[in-house]
Amino acid sequence: MGREDRAMIVRLRPETDEQESEALAAALRRAGLDVTLLTLGGTPLLSVNGRAVPPEVEQELLRHPAVEKLLRPDRPYCLAARSSRPDGTVVRVGPVEIGAKQPVIIAGPCTVENRDQLLRIAEAVRDAGASMLRGGAFKPRTSPYSFQGLGERGLELLAEAREETGLPIVTEVLDTEQVELVARYADMLQIGSRNMMNFALLRKVAATGKPVLLKRGFAATIEEWLLAAEYLLAGGNDQVVLCERGVRSFEPATRFMLDLNAVPLVRQLSHLPIIVDPSHGTGLRELVPPMSFAAIAAGAHGIIVEVHTSPEAALVDGRQSIDPTTLASIVRRVRMLRDMVEELVAV
Missing domain, CATH: 3.30.70.1140 (Phospho-2-dehydro-3-deoxyheptonate aldolase; domain 1)
Known part of the structure; x- marks a missing residue:
């Protein structure tokens, strides 16, 4: 046994x-x-x-x-199972509560390019109604020749943007050697899709006690995803938010297949809050608004979207980045929609 x-x-x-x-x-x-x-x-x-x-x-x-x-529990993920905490978990990132009634909107650039770019976008997403600021200081890229991020300088700029706007920041940590550095700056640590099953990284991130955003691996089953979350909880950290960001399929028309089935299913299986990333899940800015609304209708506790003031000029992922005006429209409609569907969400 x-x-x-x-x-x-x-x-x-x-x-x-x-x-x-x-x-x-x-x-x-x-x-x-x-x-x-x-x-x-x-x-x-x-x-x-x-x-x-x-x-x-x-x-x-x-x-x-x-x-x-x-x-x-009759499942291999014991601490993450809904039965262990039927009323759900609320994750607190500064003043922001993820898993409570109000949907959380996390927005910002895919990557921190320079000070002027980040501060302009941070102010724009705050004014549009975002709850938190996202931005990559270290970027995992498929090609070793692609822009890899600004590193610690990017973290310093994210901290400055937080001071200017009051928005808590979430940024990705790529390996165990970066954990302490990123934790000094970030309010929430992101585990990216490629690292979902990096168990040494999960253990070290759990030990910081910081809230964690755990993205689903693009080839991971839901059980594998929840077992990755179990590593964080077993490390004594229950401030974990799950993020559905699309899985790889046979369809080349979109970047990934955004698996919205996962949202209501995970809410049945686990007490952890779940948000959706329609930017990576589609790869197309035209699809970000409708998939944001669909995510909330399915029961997501929020969304994380990529925003740029000049999407066509973005160094990374410009094709899936929306502008601040589109974000403001999404925020307004998401909050209206959440009030409408709240009673329809089973758990």
Whole structure:
């Protein structure tokens, strides 16, 4: 029987404070058990892994006043499963809440090109109603000769844009050596599609305690995606947002196939919030507005879109970048649509 087959989730009562949760986790560790404690974003959880819980310990747990329920999830992703936190998780990035009622709009350039470009776009997306600013300082490119980003200088510019606009920033981290550097600047760390199954990177990012945006690998199944999220949660970090960004298919007319089936399905399977990236999912700016609306109608907690003041001149991904005027229209309609479909979303 595998490790995941012996896992037990201890769901604590919502009013349990962190001190009491820590004390219970410490007691289980003294009993020789491998315990992960999650206290942010929703109902506090303990995951007990590695070997079967002795019957006498299980009985003590059932009698403990802080314990609401013991669960043995029937899926390999235990901490990420909806059953472990039925009311869902809210991820907080500064003042922004992802997973709450209000849809979150993350917008900005694909890559930080220079100071003037970034500050102009940051101000434009703020004025258009965006909740957060995105921008790549380190860029994973298919060709080694393509623009790879500005590196730490890009991070410095993103921090300056945050100071100017008040928008929290999310940016991608590419490897384990960059984690501490990127975490010093960013409010949220992004794991890109190519790195979704980079387990060493997932573990190191989890250890920062920073909120994480986990993009689905473009050849990954939903279970593989949720197991990648499980690495982050098992590292003690439940501030994880899933991002559907399209999967590779046989169709060459669009960059990827945006899998909107994943949105309601993931909401059934997992308590983690999910957003959608219609920019990468389509590769065509004309399709970004309708797919943004479709994502919200399917139950997404928000969208992440690429915006440029001069899309045709963008160094990276100009064809899928929208302008600020289009963003403002999307923001207005997304918020109206969310109010209309809220009652139709099952969970």
